[in-house]
Amino acid sequence: MQHYDLIVIGGGSGGVRAARISAGHGAKVAICEEFRYGGTCVIRGCVPKKMMVYAAHYHEDFHDSQFYGWDVSVNGFDWSTLIRNKDTEIDRLNGIYENLLKNAGVEILHGSGQFIDANTIQVGEQEISADKILIATGGTPFMPAIPGIEYAISSNEIFHLEQQPMSAIVVGGGYIAVEFAGILNGMNSDTHLIYRGEQILRGFDDEVAKHLQEEIVKKGIDLRTDTNVTAIELTSEGRRKVTLTDGTLLEVDCVLFATGRAPNTGDLNLGAAGVELGAKGEIRVNKESQTNIEHIFAVGDVTDRIALTPVATMEGHAFADTVFGNKPRLADHSNVPSAVFSQPPVGSVGLSESEARNHYGEVDTYTSSFRVLKHTITDNTERTMMKLVVDATSNKVVGAHMVGPDAAEIMQGIAIAIKAGATKADFDATVGIHPSTAEEFCTMRNKD
Numbered sequence: 001m002q003h004y005d006l007i008v009i010g011g012g013s014g015g016v017r018a019a020r021i022s023a024g025h026g027a028k029v030a031i032c033e034e035f036r037y038g039g040t041c042v043i044r045g046c047v048p049k050k051m052m053v054y055a056a057h058y059h060e061d062f063h064d065s066q067f068y069g070w071d072v073s074v075n076g077f078d079w080s081t082l083i084r085n086k087d088t089e090i091d092r093l094n095g096i097y098e099n100l101l102k103n104a105g106v107e108i109l110h111g112s113g114q115f116i117d118a119n120t121i122q123v124g125e126q127e128i129s130a131d132k133i134l135i136a137t138g139g140t141p142f143m144p145a146i147p148g149i150e151y152a153i154s155s156n157e158i159f160h161l162e163q164q165p166m167s168a169i170v171v172g173g174g175y176i177a178v179e180f181a182g183i184l185n186g187m188n189s190d191t192h193l194i195y196r197g198e199q200i201l202r203g204f205d206d207e208v209a210k211h212l213q214e215e216i217v218k219k220g221i222d223l224r225t226d227t228n229v230t231a232i233e234l235t236s237e238g239r240r241k242v243t244l245t246d247g248t249l250l251e252v253d254c255v256l257f258a259t260g261r262a263p264n265t266g267d268l269n270l271g272a273a274g275v276e277l278g279a280k281g282e283i284r285v286n287k288e289s290q291t292n293i294e295h296i297f298a299v300g301d302v303t304d305r306i307a308l309t310p311v312a313t314m315e316g317h318a319f320a321d322t323v324f325g326n327k328p329r330l331a332d333h334s335n336v337p338s339a340v341f342s343q344p345p346v347g348s349v350g351l352s353e354s355e356a357r358n359h360y361g362e363v364d365t366y367t368s369s370f371r372v373l374k375h376t377i378t379d380n381t382e383r384t385m386m387k388l389v390v391d392a393t394s395n396k397v398v399g400a401h402m403v404g405p406d407a408a409e410i411m412q413g414i415a416i417a418i419k420a421g422a423t424k425a426d427f428d429a430t431v432g433i434h435p436s437t438a439e440e441f442c443t444m445r446n447k448d
């Protein structure tokens with residue numbers, strides 16, 4: 001039996017980073033992956049999704065361009081061209097991930113990993129053992145058990161549909177639901193977004209969620225809040241007849257459930273190793289990403305900390321540096337910025353207003369809502385909003401939020417300032433770049 005210093009189970013962002021860096025520190029490493037190297041983000045998540053967001057946004061751009069003098073005739077949108085080109089790029093990235101591992105000297109195995117005992121893993125027919133094991137198996141879409149759920153798809157399947165669904169129901173109000181509702185609506189599919197709560201993006205700043213909700217409705221998404229799907233039937237024409245909680249029936253080509261993701265531990269046979277799970281089925285870890293078994297670690301979505309790719313890579317890198325690099329350090333989960341690639345997108349870092357009030361007590365907020373320069377000579381009514389949340393005692397900016405074009409790009413820079421502990425006075429003292437949307441973050445003088 002081959003013996004390693006480290007076996008990594010799962011070839012997504014966190015696992016690949018940990019394997020590569022550990023090998024760089026001199027460890028003998030094997031990694032196994034049951035699907036394709038790259039993980040959810042690269043293969044069926046962030047990367048292909050962002051391509052679909054770009055595709056969808058052209059619709060609005062073509063329309064707006066006429067106000068800038070362009071005479072454009074749009075003759076349609078070809079879903080299969082997009083899917084084909086997207087697949088080519090994903091294949092390329094998949095190859096890059098495997099090459100990164102190969103070049104780092106990591107042994108690459110194809111197949112799912114299963115514990116035989118606390119040091120031995122079965123991958124296909126092979127049994128391998130290691131001193132240390134890292135679990136980085138990510139998450140898997142959660143689909144509620146309603147009648148006819150087998151006629152719905154998850155985000156795993158949407159990337160491979162052969163035809164564009166010309167009408168669709170998207171269920172959920174989180175990241176994936178609002179992103180795909182925007183994508184399908186932008187591609188001219190008749191799009192219904194069904195959310196069980198009152199306001200989408202629960203957990204985000206209230207005003208941000210409210211603003212986005214208004215904007216997506218303006219763009220034509222049929223948003224139904226306080227509503228859920230109770231049953232789905234397949235019609236003789238192969239369409240989906242969907243019953244909602246208020247008794248409404250809708251018939252569509254596709255039903256996409258984006259109702260959260262669950263830690264992917266089902267096939268690991270964790271019992272054989274004695275690894276404990278938390279209440280949501282996540283692998284419980286301490287700050288060092290160590291499980292209850294001293295030599296078994298876990299990073300990324302499977303630990304249900306912050307389910308974002310850059311967080312998984314941060315955790316994987318910190319693990320490798322600590323365990324094999326003689327450079328002990330902890331992953332820092334504070335002030336992690338994120339973006340929702342809705343249309344318009346949302347960017348956010350730090351605390352929402354209500355979180356800040358709970359944490360700091362006295363809080364000042366600064367909010368601005370306006371039409372960006374680009375839209376002033378078009379008939380595009382999209383409004384951008386920006387918000388700063390400031391701890392009144394220390395003057396520190398503890399939250400920054402935006403809904404509007406380029407929110408992700410803008411918020412990355414703002415996140416650096418907030419991570420560095422910038423105060424509102426620092427924001428005010430920074431000269432804006434004119435004309436830009438981002439400069440508004442430096443010119444918000446009046447408290448709400």
Ligand code: NDP
Pocket residue numbers: 144171172173174175176177179196197201202228258259260261306307308338339340341
């Ligand atoms: P989220 O947790 O963001 O949202 C799940 C949504 O589904 C919520 O609105 C929730 O409602 C709703 N929901 C849950 N259960 C049910 C049910 N039984 N019936 C109806 N609705 C239900 O999960 P996502 O699947 O959107 O994304 C998973 C994670 O992946 C995200 O949290 C994020 O960390 C990550 N991600 C990040 C992206 C990015 O960075 N741009 C993009 C995509 C995903 P309620 O609010 O009432 O709980």
